[in-house]
Amino acid sequence: MPRRSARYAMVAEKVERGKLYDLDEGIKVLKSTASAKFDETVELAIKLGIDPKKSDQQIRGSFSLPNGTGKKIRIAVFADGEDAKIAREAGADVVGAEDLVEKIQKENFLDFDVAISTPKLMRSVGKLGRLLGPRGLMPSPKSGTVTQDVAAAVKEFKKGKISFRNDKFAGIHIPIGKVSFEDEKLRENLLAFISYLISIKPPAVKGRYLQRVAISTTMGPGIRLDTAKLQGELVKR
Numbered sequence: 423m424p425r426r427s428a429r430y431a432m433v434a435e436k437v438e439r440g441k442l443y444d445l446d447e448g449i450k451v452l453k454s455t456a457s458a459k460f461d462e463t464v465e466l467a468i469k470l471g472i473d474p475k476k477s478d479q480q481i482r483g484s485f486s487l488p489n490g491t492g493k494k495i496r497i498a499v500f501a502d503g504e505d506a507k508i509a510r511e512a513g514a515d516v517v518g519a520e521d522l523v524e525k526i527q528k529e530n531f532l533d534f535d536v537a538i539s540t541p542k543l544m545r546s547v548g549k550l551g552r553l554l555g556p557r558g559l560m561p562s563p564k565s566g567t568v569t570q571d572v573a574a575a576v577k578e579f580k581k582g583k584i585s586f587r588n589d590k591f592a593g594i595h596i597p598i599g600k601v602s603f604e605d606e607k608l609r610e611n612l613l614a615f616i617s618y619l620i621s622i623k624p625p626a627v628k629g630r631y632l633q634r635v636a637i638s639t640t641m642g643p644g645i646r647l648d649t650a651k652l653q654g655e656l657v658k659r
Contacts, residue, residue, distance in 0.1 A: 433457055434643040442648040445612065445655060448637060449605050455642035456601040462639040463493065464601060464608055466615065468594045469634035471627060478626040481594065482587040484566040485618050489607040490582025492600035493535075497579055498522065499572055500539035500547050500561070509538075512573040513580055519543055526550055532557065536579045538567045558587065594619070601639055612637070617656050 433455040443451060456462050472479040499509035502519035509517045516522065516534055523546045525531045530553070537554060539547045539561040547554075547561060554560040561567040565585040569575050586596050598611040616632070623631050635652060636644040 456639045458641045462601045463597045464599045466598045467636045470592045471630045474592045484585045486583040487611045491597045496534040498534035498537045500543040509572045512576040538575045
């Protein structure tokens with residue numbers, strides 16, 4: 423069990439243990455736990471009723487949050503020739519082909535948040551699976567990061583499009599904004615993502631799909647949300 427700081431213990435007292443909060447109250451409590459000197463990210467954690475070992479129950483994709491994430495995203499694009507030029511003009515932070523693959527392999531260069539590749543370069547990018555895969559950075563058609571239209575992809579991810587996939591514990595973890603966001607913007611982002619997550623529920627999944635939902639700040643404790651009330655909110659939308 424990791425040792426918690428005195429600051430963490432102090433803000434954790436603001437969260438009632440065992441309570442399931444409705445969304446509006448949960449956001450207010452979340453903001454009260456933000457005590458860092460920087461604008462903390464608001465994280466959404468969801469435990470799904472899937473079997474992560476089964477291929478027909480994997481959850482993976484990309485989604486554009488209505489209000490973005492508030493984070494400055496660094497994007498690497500694997501492309502050459504005219505595609506590389508287009509990627510740079512669209513705002514990509516790092517662009518390269520075999521040279522970029524080599525830099526990542528030899529220097530462990532991972533100073534980016536999203537990796538995008540043209541289909542042509544995926545044969546080379548595939549060599550990076552062991553480095554990029556565990557970090558959720560491996561380009562994939564399902565997440566919209568393997569595409570011929572690199573300009574559109576770069577612009578979408580710069581605006582706040584996120585990639586997600588379930589982990590081995592059937593969990594999904596994504597950022598949904600910053601503590602400085604208005605409550606309504608955090609609310610919209612959270613509900614929009616959960617609505618999308620429900621829409622892509624695999625047919626093979628039986629039983630309760632949304633098992634646990636929690637929000638937290640970068641440095642703060644988790645705040646459990648009432649999943650039944652959340653789904654009621656979705657019905658109203």
